[in-house]
Amino acid sequence: MTNRPADSEALRGLRRVLELRARLYAAIRRFFCDRGFLEVETPVLLPANAPEEHVAAVSAGPGWLRTSPELAMKRLLAAGQGKIFQLGPVFRAGENGRWHHPEFTLLEWYRADAGYLEILADAKELLAAAAAALRGAADFAWRDVPLSCAPESWVQLGVSEAFVAHAGWDPAREFDADRFDLDLVSRVEPALPADRPVVLMDYPAPLAALARRKPDDPARAERWELYLGGVELANAYSELTDPAEQRARFEAANARRRARGAAPYPLDEAFLAALAQMPPAGGIALGVDRLLMILADAASLDAVLPFRNG
Amino acid sequence: MAYTAADLRKGLKIELEGIPYEVTEFQFVKPGKGQAMYKCRIKNMIAGNTMEKTFRAVDKIDQPNIESRTLHFSYKEGDKYVFMDNKTYEQVELHEEVLGEQCHFLIEDLECEVLFFNGRAMTIELPAFVIKEIKETEPGARGDTATNVLKPAKIDTGYEIGVPIFINQGDFIRIDTRTGKYVERVKQP
Numbered sequence: 001m002t003n004r005p006a007d008s009e010a011l012r013g014l015r016r017v018l019e020l021r022a023r024l025y026a027a028i029r030r031f032f033c034d035r036g037f038l039e040v041e042t043p044v045l046l047p048a049n050a051p052e053e054h055v056a057a058v059s060a061g062p063g064w065l066r067t068s069p070e071l072a073m074k075r076l077l078a079a080g081q082g083k084i085f086q087l088g089p090v091f092r093a094g095e096n097g098r099w100h101h102p103e104f105t106l107l108e109w110y111r112a113d114a115g116y117l118e119i120l121a122d123a124k125e126l127l128a129a130a131a132a133a134l135r136g137a138a139d140f141a142w143r144d145v146p147l148s149c150a151p152e153s154w155v156q157l158g159v160s161e162a163f164v165a166h167a168g169w170d171p172a173r174e175f176d177a178d179r180f181d182l183d184l185v186s187r188v189e190p191a192l193p194a195d196r197p198v199v200l201m202d203y204p205a206p207l208a209a210l211a212r213r214k215p216d217d218p219a220r221a222e223r224w225e226l227y228l229g230g231v232e233l234a235n236a237y238s239e240l241t242d243p244a245e246q247r248a249r250f251e252a253a254n255a256r257r258r259a260r261g262a263a264p265y266p267l268d269e270a271f272l273a274a275l276a277q278m279p280p281a282g283g284i285a286l287g288v289d290r291l292l293m294i295l296a297d298a299a300s301l302d303a304v305l306p307f308r309n310g
Numbered sequence: 311m312a313y314t315a316a317d318l319r320k321g322l323k324i325e326l327e328g329i330p331y332e333v334t335e336f337q338f339v340k341p342g343k344g345q346a347m348y349k350c351r352i353k354n355m356i357a358g359n360t361m362e363k364t365f366r367a368v369d370k371i372d373q374p375n376i377e378s379r380t381l382h383f384s385y386k387e388g389d390k391y392v393f394m395d396n397k398t399y400e401q402v403e404l405h406e407e408v409l410g411e412q413c414h415f416l417i418e419d420l421e422c423e424v425l426f427f428n429g430r431a432m433t434i435e436l437p438a439f440v441i442k443e444i445k446e447t448e449p450g451a452r453g454d455t456a457t458n459v460l461k462p463a464k465i466d467t468g469y470e471i472g473v474p475i476f477i478n479q480g481d482f483i484r485i486d487t488r489t490g491k492y493v494e495r496v497k498q499p
Contacts, residue, residue: 054345094346097338178366181344186364209343225342235342260368285342 017304020134020296024288027133028087028107031126037083037109042072044089048268050210053256056093057265058102064265065091068285069108070210071271074239077112077281078274085109087288098300099231099290101308110283115238116211116222119282120199123226123234124151127197127291134295142229142294146195149228153196159203160220166191172204172219180207189230198227210246211237226286229294236284243275312370318348323355325374326363330355330427339364355425356432377426383416391416393424404431414469415440415487436487441499442466443482450478460492 005011029039047063049055050071057064066072069086076084090106111118128138131149138150160170167183192198201224205213208221222238240246247267254264292304302308313324322333335351346367353360355376365371381393381402389406391413404424406413408431415436416422423435447463460472465485473483473492484493 052343054340054343095338095340097340100338100340178345181341181347182364182366184341184344185339185347185349186362207343232342 014306017296017306021292021304023133024130024292024295025087027130028085028126028288031129032085032109035083035122037085038081040073040076040081040084040086041088042066042069042076042086046072046268048266048271050271051250051253051257051265051267052209053253056262058091058093067092068106070283070285071268073108073110073283074278074281075271075274077110078276078278082112082279083110098302099293101289101301101305104301105288107286107288108284110239110281112279112281114282115280116224116236116282119236119284120224123236123284123286124154124197127228130291130295140295142297143299145229147229147294148196154199155193155196156199156201156224157192159200162188162192162200172202175204175206177206180204189227189232192227192230194230197233200225200227208240208249209237210240210249212240212242228291231290231294232287233290234284234286236282239278239281239283241275241278241280243272246275247272313373315348315365315367315369315371318350318365318371323374323376324352325372326352330374330376330432331363334360355427375428376432377429379424379426381422381424383418383420383422385418386413386416393422402431404434408432409434411469411490412436412487414465414467414490415442415485416467417442438487439484439493440487441482441484441496444473444477444479447473447477447479450476 005014032039044066045060045063046066049057049064049067055067057067068090069088073084073086085108087107088105089103091103093102095102109122127149128151131138131140139146139148141147160172163183164170167187171180202214202220203223205219205221208223211221211223214220214222224236225232226234250267257264289301289304293301296304298304313322318333318336320333320336324331324333331352332355333350334353337349338346339349340346348365348367350363350365351360352363379395382396384392384394384401386392390403391406391409393402393404395402402424412434417440420440421437424431425433442465444463445466448461455476456474459475461475463471463473463477465471471485471490471492477483477495482496482498484496485491486493
């Protein structure tokens, strides 16, 4: 962004992007308030994030900028807050590209005594509401491709099914982390329908992160990811509430970090202590800038991040 | 010598399984919980075809031994074309296969950029336009200045080219070496 846009067209473009973001935030807040969710704000500067192999935190003075508000929000669930949401900035080092920016806005919401399917029902209604607020209808076009965000347009596809169909192997049977990432971006994602929301359901257990395993199928975790127009938009879990298993997963993530020469992260002991009191819950993180990009009919995040450098 | 994936950018030349490629498009990709990768479109510098290739951020990528030299066409001998380095007077032979259609547009002392991969000539870049004499064509209809109706003609190398009706044997024409097509009639060079 220059100090003052060079011409009236650029000024109108800036105003449009600022207004679209403000309208999206207003629609999100209205959506959750109408459903009895409480908006919360948790710290941005943390003593510890959730250690993940491929998520790098930005260090800041005595701690780190948050890579997600997840651990703090789960402490609120453990403290008796049943339906909460938060809209705010998160930071991930080294992520920069057409659909990545090291600082981005994340929407997270959690429901106590629920799981990833209840969160899926919320997500369907939220997307339709956001599209209606910004585009006037659940059906609109992104870069000239028709996109339907109506709840009945959504398709669900098992991760295993999608990999068997497009990459020729089932990652829940014989897991290979490198092959999973490469095939996901080069074979599976390009094959997903781009004209409607697509949910990839039930990730292999080694990719459970903070999700619980399926009670009847421990090779898979209750985790889903949402794709819109081929863009990864959200990640949802039936939350893991077992502190011992959570600690073991954090330590395993740190061990993998060490193995590839990355520094391990400290564990959030206050979170692990609180987890024992946390009720069963479902939760989700949704990339708001990417949603705004699509609703603003932009090809890259550049158009919706006026302060982006370079 | 090797690159890391962080060096990838448009135009970078890399080597994969013994073949040189040029990166024509690249994009940072990273599944939320997955590793950082670069999704590239790469062009086979010998065969010319393109394909998609995704590199992990931790991958090492070979750097091809590519050298570009300015050479001047000297003469043809059988299916070999002899070029000269005007500084060192070194002679370099290029096989007809490397040149393909381009061999028809060579003229004596024409300056060309030749790309070598591991010491072997791989591709050649001609000047965008060359001037050639028409050796064979039906007599032109005087006064017919239409340029959209073409008739067949041949240049000295036997290359067949469509030219406007008014072009005669012995005329000189400018040819676009990238398309192999007639551009305009010119005075004798």
